[in-house]
Amino acid sequence: MKHWIKSGSPWIWLTAGSVSISMIAVLGILLLIGWKGLSYFWPTPLQEWHTIDGKVIVGQLYDVEKLHDTNTEKKERLVIKVGNRDINGFDFINIDKDKIKSVSQPVDLAVVDRLQNGKYFGTIIETSSGLELTRLQVEAWVRSEKAKIDLLEQEQRKLYRLLDALPNSGLLSDESKKRETELNEQAETIVNQLSHSYLILQDSQGEKYKLSSDNVVDIWFPNAMSLKEKTMHWVGELYDFVSDNPREANSEGGVFPAIFGTILLVLLMSVIVMPLGVIAAIYLHEYAKPNMLTRLVRIAVINLAGVPSIVYGVFGLGFFVYVVGGTLDQLFYSNELPTPTFGTPGLLWSALTLAILTLPVVIVATEEGLSRIPNSVRHGSLALGATQFETLWKIVLPMASPAIMTGLILAVARAAGEVAPLMLVGVVKLAPSLPVDNVAPYLHLDRKFMHLGYHIYDVGFQSPNVEAARPIVYATAFLLVTVIIGLNLTAIAIRNNLREKYRTLEL
Incomplete structure (x- = not known):
């Protein structure tokens, strides 16, 4: 027994057991979140x-x-x-x-998903035309009405764009005024058409309810659906969740703007933090002399990694938003003042704040990679006539690129889940438009955006009905974990490719 303990085998087994327990706990949490979130989209029987x-x-x-x-x-x-x-x-x-x-479980009970006021449970009596429809006819009617509504809404948007293109009403000519009247009449006709078609529903108390077809998102009969139909419905609901916009105070609908904002923020942060972190690590390891100043800088970098994230948010608000953003507004957007352009929280300041937050991780990981490269490699390159910069660019950095990608992976893992600093520098409950569109300059760094982490906080703690929104919290949390894993797997694949590409340099 004493010999077995001295051999170190107990510590090996203890380490393996600890890692196994940790992996089981992580997988258990992911399975719980996934089950609670994904089961919400399954058509539960009425x-x-x-x-x-x-x-x-x-x-x-x-x-x-x-x-x-x-x-x-x-x-x-x-x-x-x-x-x-x-x-x-x-x-x-x-x-x-x-x-x-x-x-x-009557088979005629239907679930009606509405744009407003959530879901309706009851039976469908008839349509606006007075017809009593079967289940399959109702589903076909919904598809047909949704197609008509989409066409009408597209036509409505075209009319509104034409109205916006007209000059100021005070300067309109007789022909322009006539055109404006025609466009308004056409838009009013479309609005009347949208409200003309409706359903008559009946609840459990026998009360009838009139529902306009433009308020209908979907209708399904869960008690009459086969397993295949339920599976197809579950896939469709899951697709709508990741592709639609939120509604009903974020407690209904999808989370596409939040997914888009999260991924765009992480990409911008990575573009900013990688050059800064790598350049800082190269200077500290390759050029700076080992003196008191260098040691203080390294200690400061290490300590910065332990600063609470909300402190970075306060710094970003005070420096980036008020100082830098306010200065940009005075220099380039003075005609827009007092309405701020960059002197208000937005996408750019959020990316910069997260870049400062994750900078210590990238610096430390890059320095570790540079320190693992033998000095003999550098000396051999210099002996062959290469300059220090050529040695660094063509030999050292390629060999250290896997470690640099490791720093990026750690930075992404931390930044993607941060919420506290973003609440101060750019994230909002609901963004009316995406920060990327087809209007120049296409990427609008001054706009506010949505984020999956803040979406979880808002739905879970700020919703008027937390219990009803709880499944959305689980689904969004599972989606956030999936996005982080996807970003990390992409970075890991790039790192492994670089490691194989430059393996011959290590020989």
């Missing part, structure tokens, strides 16, 4: 509960709570998502299981 006092409740079973009364008798309470927020005034109700008389 049930109809009949209580002993004659009430009828239609909804989806959300949870079953275990209760203990004073007699220590176990009871169960059902948490039911009833939808119809605009009618009921709430999303969930609680009812004791012993008060349920019977439960059924």
Whole structure:
């Protein structure tokens, strides 16, 4: 036993066990987040509960709570998502299981996803034309109406662009005024057409509800769907989640602007931090003499890695936004003042703040890579007549490129999940337009943007109904982890390619 301990085998097993436990814990968390998030898009069956006092409740079973009364008798309470927020005034109700008389799943119950007021649970009575439709006919009607609405909205946008192109109303000629009147009449006609088509719905209490077709996102009958139909619906809902814009205070719809903003921010941060970090590391390791100043700089770089991220946010707000941005506005955008252009939080200042935050990681990783290159390689290059810069550019940096990419991987892993500093320097709850479009200069660094991390915070803690938005929080968190893993895998692939490319230099 003593010989076994002295051999070091226990520490090997202890290390392996610790790594295994850590991996299991990480995978367990990812599976939990993924299950909670992705199951939200599965078409949950609609049930109809009949209580002993004659009430009828239609909804989806959300949870079953275990209760203990004073007699220590176990009871169960059902948490039911009833939808119809605009009618009921709430999303969930609680009812004791012993008060349920019977439960059924009628096949004619439908889930209507609306642009406003969330989902509606009930039955479809008829359309605006007075026709009673079957399930398949309703789904075909929805597809047809969505196609018509898309065409009408495109035509409406064209008309509004033509109206915007007209000169000021005070300077309009008679012909221009006539054209403006025609365009307004056409736009009004489109608005009337959008509101002309509607559905008549009925809830569990027998109350009828009129729903305009332009307020319908999708309709499905979960109790009548086969496994294949449910799977296709789940894939479609997941695609809509990652490709649509958010709505209903971010508690409904998709998160595409947040995905776009997160990836764009990380890319801009990487473009900024990589040259700064690599140049700083090269100077400290290759050119600076080992004196007191160099040691102080290294100590400062290491200590900067432990500074709380919110401090970087305050620095970015005070220096980048107010000082640098305010100066740019006075020099180049004075005609726009007092409305700021760059003197307000935006994409550029967020990228710079994250670049300063992750700079120590890149410097340390690059220095470690440079220190692993033998001095004999440098001496051999110099002996063959190369200058120090040529040696650095053609020999040292290619050999250190895997370590540089490691620094980038660590920087991306930290920056992609940061939220606190971004709340001060550019991220917002809802951005009306993306920072990239087809209008010059195409990349608008002064615009505010959305971020997956802030989206999680906003939906999870600022939503008017946190319980109803909880699945969105899990889905967005899983998506953020997926984005970070995707960015890291891309950087790892580049690093491995560089390692194989320059392996011959190490021989």
